[in-house]
Amino acid sequence: MQNATERAENPVEFWEDHYRTKKTDYSGNPGELLVRYVADLTPGRVLDIGCSHGDDALWLAGRGWDVTGADISQTAIERAQKRLVGSDFSGRVLFVACDLEREMPDGEYDLVTASYFQSPVALARADILRRAMAKLVPGGYFLCIAHASAPPWRKGNGEHQFPTLQEELDGLDLGPDEWILHKAGYATRNVTGPEGEKAEVKDIVLFLQRG
Template sequence: MSDTPATAPAAAFWEARYRDTDRVWSGRPNELLVREASDLDPGTALDLGCGEGADAVWLASRGWRVTGVDISGTALERAAGHAADAGVGDRVSWERHELGRSFPEGSFDLVSAHYLQSPVELDQPAVLRAAARAVAPGGTLLLVLHAGWPSWQTEPPFDAVFPTLDGVLAELALPDAGWTVETKETVRRPSTSPEGVEGYREDHVWRLRRA
């Protein structure tokens, strides 16, 4: 695992988030990754904000060579362990970056970023533009972002500005001649509060192919 040191407060926030519990995420790949990437031919993939590695492990199990990136060293250690347990440790490399301040080198056939949204400092537009630049010719950019709070969230825990479908494309500023939008939609999925209140949450998904 390579390590580009991250700075406070973002690094401290996320490191504490992972250290305070044995598991933060479900361990299953994101449903929209499975939906959007299952028909892609395996190549090289970059998983931005990989967390505990479920998406990277899923991609590696399907033949991709994956670079997983996260701000938390604890998350990356867990991710490496999960990859080894799944028998794909040799197909995944791990890099620690505070996206917006540093970014992995190279180009990739798939660049995937799910839920790069944070209650602490994150220059999301700059990170997404860097993600687009990292897509190799003929490759795919897959972005998934929350469109709003869950329906049961009556008191948001912090102020947040959520993206729009057209707004993110405008921020990417991609040349029309160089990219094809293959997916641009809002997906509603079931969501249950910690207290058991049933509801839903909406996510935006973009899949774009570079010429």
């Protein structure tokens, strides 16, 4: 998600400021589309990029996955780590703060997830996604969920430019024989605004399997 006039702030500084100064919290619930596509997979090792406060990562750990959650914000990662204290998942989840434009967590994975990994400041998103996908073992899955619309109460709603499905696919530069497309399309969600408003928003879902 980008503004019509893309801002040039450093993404590390932008997201650190976002988590330090804005009202950000966690719901304690995983994303509904993540649950829809991942719930029946056999657990293994998963890399969750843009993990924020760790809602998805903790749900995955509860399903038996060994999770590495990565986020650009040290503040977000520290909050996610605090949620591990006294939990049953402390040995199953590793939260790391890293600028994914410059580094990627080590290892190979059976699943890579990227839920709403979008930024209003410049970020080499497609390159990051491709490098994360390269860490999948043969037969591993990639799930990318992206905002494709905003609710009417979102500030600056008319300024946002959302990716199209074709732009998402083109950015991943998929090899013709390397990937199985289980889902490449749109999904809708019902959301509730700060004053109890109701709306339907649209997401892009890419659910792929490495051949």
